[in-house]
Amino acid sequence: MTAMVECRSLCKSFGVRPLLDRVNVRLASGEICGLIGSAATGKSLLLKLLCGLQASDGGEIFIAGRRLDASSKEELQQSRKHIGMLFQNNALFDFMTVRDNVAFPLVRSGATSAEEIRERVHQTLRAVGLSGSEEKLPAELSGGMKKRVALARALVARPALLLFDEPTAGLDPVTTARIYELLGAEQARTRATMLLVSSDVDGLRRFVPRLLMLHAGRLRYDGPSDKIDSSEDEVVRQFVRGADEGPL
Amino acid sequence: MISTLRDICREVGAAYLLLLHVGTLLLRGRFDRRELGRSLAAMGADSLPIVALTAFFTGGIMVIQAGIFVRRFGAYGLLGFGAGYATLREVGPLLIGLMFSGRVGANNAAELGTMTVTEQIDGLRALAIDPIAFLIVPRVLAMVIALFCLLLVGDAVALSGGALFGKWLLGVEFSSFFHSFADNLKLADLSVGLVKAAVFGLAIAISSCHFGSSVRGGAPGVGRAVNAAVVASALAIVLSDQLITVLFK
Structure with a gap:
């Protein structure tokens, strides 16, 4: 292989x-x-x-x-x-909401439509159990929630x-x-x-x-x-x- | 002594390389427009109240200081010229520059430093994003534009403050103050101040971005970076002020 x-x-x-x-x-x-x-x-x-x-x-x-x-x-x-990477300290961008953090790799790649980005962010956040937290800032999240947002960001671009x-x-x-x-x-x-x-x-x-x-x-x-x-x-x-x- | 000199040379060299890198990306148009908008709002619009307040009382102080001589020599007709000349060419850019350095430069160094120690900069690089194009270039551009615009507003507020204090303390009519100002000052006097603002903005931006993005050693490192950024900015402001004043005297 x-x-x-x-x-x-x-x-x-x-x-x-x-x-x-x-x-x-x-x-x-x-x-x-x-x-x-x-x-x-x-x-x-x-x-x-x-x-x-x-x-x-x-x-x-x-x-x-x-x-x-x-x-x-x-x-x-x-x-x-x-390559997708989840950092030990999560490395979430403080000035972005949860939604923007997760969408970021897709937005920056420029290869995905806005509709698809919305859908994939929604699906990934639901998968990590964070539906409803889209508009929160990282500072408003617990340690575990931050970890899951970071995980979602690593996974979203597949x-x-x-x-x-x-x-x-x-x-x-x-x-x-x-x-x-x-x-x-x-x-x-x-x-x-x-x-x-x-x-x-x-x-x-x-x-x-x-x-x-x-x-x-x-x-x-x-x-x-x-x-x-x-x-x-x-x-x-x-x-x-x-x-x-x-x-x- | 030699070690300190070597450290200073290293920092100046690194800041110069950052300036070159920023200039290259700026010329190629490779920077994040959204981050530029966010930085302009945070660094420019949000600084307006404190800059306006500082400028208003600066204008007042100029009149109070000049008042002693205005009374002694009866030069009431020169008050607008005296206050305006000093404000536009020197006191306005210097005070607003130092205020901007304390508010925006320190904040920028702390923000970038925190992003560095919490691996957010590495996070950007891991996502194939150049942190200089995404974070540094928009901030440098925003600081230069913001300080330039803040000085224009600050000058106007300082002159208004001067006119108000002139009327209140010395009984100089507004019309007399502004005629004295308009008849004796040239566009070049305003331009010197604006050149200073742009140069101060660049100096504050490069030093705060350099020290912020090269932080080592967690929270104490961020504190040291903010301290270094503020000291370096103040030094750069004073040195470049001296140079521009000599060049445009």
């Missing part, structure tokens, strides 16, 4: 501290994959590198076969049109690659389950490739068939979610079990 995402020997350091050290990741088109790891191990950084928001120090990044890290500004803009940074952080278990259900339905409909970073390891394991784990700049696990408990790596086992004793 063709690769939607391919990173080869990806490196990124801040000062003398390497956050990513020769990381190799390959995601097939239409695949759903989870990324876990302790705090500050470069999970969000990896997503930003895949979106071209950060420059790598070494290695290669390919998105849908096109080299991202050596792209010109115009090529990068073109590649980003096929990009081929979706990168989610903590999509369920701050949400209650019922809403979390609904969000995963929504992502599953969206993926089944659009066949988008999804990479999810989450601290909710148990919830993520139930949703994604494949997990990656980053630790100390290296990829310590890349395999099926249901086999991660029996990984030979003691660091991986301790992390997923949440055990107090161990190398972590």
Whole structure:
């Protein structure tokens, strides 16, 4: 199967501290994959590198076969049109209403009629359970509602690659389950490739068939979610079990 | 000392590069018109009351200061000229520029800084939108237009204030005040003030956009950026005022 995402020997350091050290990741088109790891191990950084928001120090990044890290500004803009990203802090535009935030990617693409934009925004907001909040400003929303608006904005343009940074952080278990259900339905409909970073390891394991784990700049696990408990790596086992004793 | 000098050079260099980038996009017409309209309303129309109030009392202060000499030498017929000359060429642009920097420049730096630390700028880039074309260029254009227009209104209000205070404190008739003003001042006097307003607007816009969009370090970083933007704007206003005054004396 063709690769939607391919990173080869990806490196990124801040000062003398390497956050990513020769990381190799390959995601097939239409695949759903989870990324876990302790705090500050470069999970969000990896997503930003895949979106071209950060420059790598070494290695290669390919998105849908096109080299991202050596792209010109115009090529990068073109590649980003096929990528949807949910940020850890939601990154909602403060001066826009919920409706305008969600409609924004469609309005800016210029390829969708006003009628279709209205309909898609309405459908997406209903899917994330935010019908009736269209005219509110982000400052008037709770943390969970902001997360769902950001999710709606990432999904509305139906990009081929979706990168989610903590999509369920701050949400209650019922809403979390609904969000995963929504992502599953969206993926089944659009066949988008999804990479999810989450601290909710148990919830993520139930949703994604494949997990990656980053630790100390290296990829310590890349395999099926249901086999991660029996990984030979003691660091991986301790992390997923949440055990107090161990190398972590 | 050397480190501070290096920091200043780096900031000035980065602001200059931003100015070039903004100029290029502006010439190509690549900026967001909707954001320009929103910025003009927020930065121009919403600043009108405070600018008008400042200008009114500025006109009054000019008359109070001039009053001492007007009384001593009996130069009642020169009051309009004196107050108008100082207001149009110097005091009007300087005070309104500093007021604009405190209200609009600081707000702009804080807004862009908050957008930077809350990943909204990254959010724009992730949506394949150039943040400079979408956010910075409209704001720079709006600040230049707004300060230019605010100065026109401010000058008129300041002169009206001067005329009112002249009548109240010195008994100078409105007709005498405005004749003295119209007979002795030229269009060039107004133009110098307007050139200053446009240059001050550009200086405030570039410094606030530069410091706002290069924030590092969360909320304290936003505070530092606002502080730096206001200080840099005030310095740029005073330096460019000096230069324009020498050039157009």
